[in-house]
Amino acid sequence: MVLVFGKKKKLTLVSFSYGMCCGGDNRNTGPEDVVVKVLYCGICHTDIHQAKNHLGASKYPMVPGHEVVGEVVEVGPEVAKYGVGDVVGVGVIVGCCRECSPCKANVEQYCNKKIWSYNDVYTDGRPTQGGFASTMVVDQKFVVKIPAGLAPEQAAPLLCAGVTVYSPLKHFGLTTPGLRGGILGLGGVGHMGVKVAKAMGHHVTVISSSSKKRAEAMDHLGADAYLVSSDAAAMAAAADSLDYIIDTVPVHHPLEPYLALLKLDGKLVLLGVIGEPLSFVSPMVMLGRKAITGSFIGSIDETAEVLQFCVDKGLTSQIEVVKMGYVNEALERLERNDVRYRFVVDVAGSNVEAEAAAADAASN
Numbered sequence: 001m002v003l004v005f006g007k008k009k010k011l012t013l014v015s016f017s018y019g020m021c022c023g024g025d026n027r028n029t030g031p032e033d034v035v036v037k038v039l040y041c042g043i044c045h046t047d048i049h050q051a052k053n054h055l056g057a058s059k060y061p062m063v064p065g066h067e068v069v070g071e072v073v074e075v076g077p078e079v080a081k082y083g084v085g086d087v088v089g090v091g092v093i094v095g096c097c098r099e100c101s102p103c104k105a106n107v108e109q110y111c112n113k114k115i116w117s118y119n120d121v122y123t124d125g126r127p128t129q130g131g132f133a134s135t136m137v138v139d140q141k142f143v144v145k146i147p148a149g150l151a152p153e154q155a156a157p158l159l160c161a162g163v164t165v166y167s168p169l170k171h172f173g174l175t176t177p178g179l180r181g182g183i184l185g186l187g188g189v190g191h192m193g194v195k196v197a198k199a200m201g202h203h204v205t206v207i208s209s210s211s212k213k214r215a216e217a218m219d220h221l222g223a224d225a226y227l228v229s230s231d232a233a234a235m236a237a238a239a240d241s242l243d244y245i246i247d248t249v250p251v252h253h254p255l256e257p258y259l260a261l262l263k264l265d266g267k268l269v270l271l272g273v274i275g276e277p278l279s280f281v282s283p284m285v286m287l288g289r290k291a292i293t294g295s296f297i298g299s300i301d302e303t304a305e306v307l308q309f310c311v312d313k314g315l316t317s318q319i320e321v322v323k324m325g326y327v328n329e330a331l332e333r334l335e336r337n338d339v340r341y342r343f344v345v346d347v348a349g350s351n352v353e354a355e356a357a358a359a360d361a362a363s364n
């Protein structure tokens with residue numbers, strides 16, 4: 001059973017028998033492959049970008065989903081790290097060349113030949129399919145073990161959102177306690193940003209488009225300050241105060257109001273996927289030796305690290321667990337900024353046949 005985006009840009013439930021799914025729809029299990037029965041899959045804003053072809057490269061039909069937690073049901077003969085019954089995670093990348101300099105440096109997410117977990121083509125020429133499906137077949141290199149102490153639905157958002165904030169904080173040397181950080185855009189990635197930065201001992205300011213999330217950001221997520229980006233007086237009062245800003249906004253936005261918040265040598269880390277040029281005037285960066293940079297998910301090693309970091313620090317994601325039949329509504333709610341803070345689909349716990357019929361009836 002898989003969920004596909006068709007031409008209508010709505011998810012349609014497509015039924016396959018289990019055998020078809022493993023033997024026909026998925027590739028046959030190779031020597032280094034792990035067959036994963038999907039338990040949970042988070043919904044990332046990238047799934048909207050991909051489903052709606054915001055970047056102009058979407059191919060349909062598409063099976064989205066890249067925050068996948070599942071149970072190993074079969075392994076190829078050369079798989080030593082995983083065994084049947086293990087709970088594992090799969091994220092955004094399922095292949096890389098293993099030879100280039102990023103691959104050799106274990107930052108395979110920056111490999112130019114990386115293979116995305118969906119909307120891509122695998123080495124066998126078949127389309128890759130993500131986690132909105134009953135099973136996935138994944139090379140063991142791109143599988144991580146979910147550590148004890150982490151519930152599988154809780155782990156799902158860490159496989160993209162969690163590692164996406166953890167990786168740049170580590171890479172840019174932003175792990176020192178006492179740093180002052182800004183999280184711009186309090187969604188799936190942003191709320192993990194608040195939690196991870198707080199756990200590193202930072203003073204965290206949420207910068208949001210409205211005051212709607214103020215109370216929960218301060219009281220539940222543990223943010224230290226909250227700025228509404230349209231409040232010019234509050235933004236001016238916060239000028240030159242932040243060491244970094246993690247920018248998760250998924251749409252075009254001006255950079256200058258946020259560059260102004262950075263201290264000397266402050267860093268603006270762009271994470272949002274925006275297919276239009278962003279602009280700023282050069283003195284905004286020159287006069288404070290500020291840096292505008294970007295970061296893409298994290299490596300497999302960092303994914304394992306952030307999972308353990310969350311266990312060690314007692315961090316959880318804030319999620320709304322939904323069934324498969326709710327997935328179109330969940331995508332619509334995510335797009336209109338109406339989720340606190342990540343939807344996670346209970347794939348294995350969904351009565352997909354019945355929910356497919358109900359979803360079809362509702363959309364007709």
Ligand SMILES: NC(=O)C1=CN([C@@H]2O[C@H](COP(=O)(O)OP(=O)(O)OC[C@H]3O[C@@H](n4cnc5c(N)ncnc54)[C@H](OP(=O)(O)O)[C@@H]3O)[C@@H](O)[C@H]2O)C=CC1
Pocket residue numbers: 043044045046047049160161164184185186187188189190207208209210213248249250251270271272273274295296297298334335336337341
């Ligand atoms: N670089 C990478 O490796 C990764 C990039 N991404 C990208 O990061 C971006 C954020 O992803 P994710 O956190 O899942 O998205 P969410 O939709 O969960 O969060 C985005 C947040 O941005 C703010 N926002 C401001 N304007 C808008 C708008 N017009 N529509 C929606 N949100 C708006 C909202 O916060 P508020 O209410 O506080 O203003 C919202 O909660 C996406 O572009 C995604 O593709 C995701 C994962 C990895």
Ligand SMILES: O=C/C=C/c1ccc(O)c(O)c1
Pocket residue numbers: 044046047055092160273296297
């Ligand atoms: O959600 C994870 C993927 C992020 C992403 C980053 C950059 C890009 O061009 C994408 O298509 C996706």
Ligand SMILES: [Zn+2]
Pocket residue numbers: 044045046047066092160161
């Ligand atoms: Zn994602």
Ligand SMILES: [Zn+2]
Pocket residue numbers: 096097098099100101102103111112113114
């Ligand atoms: Zn490579």
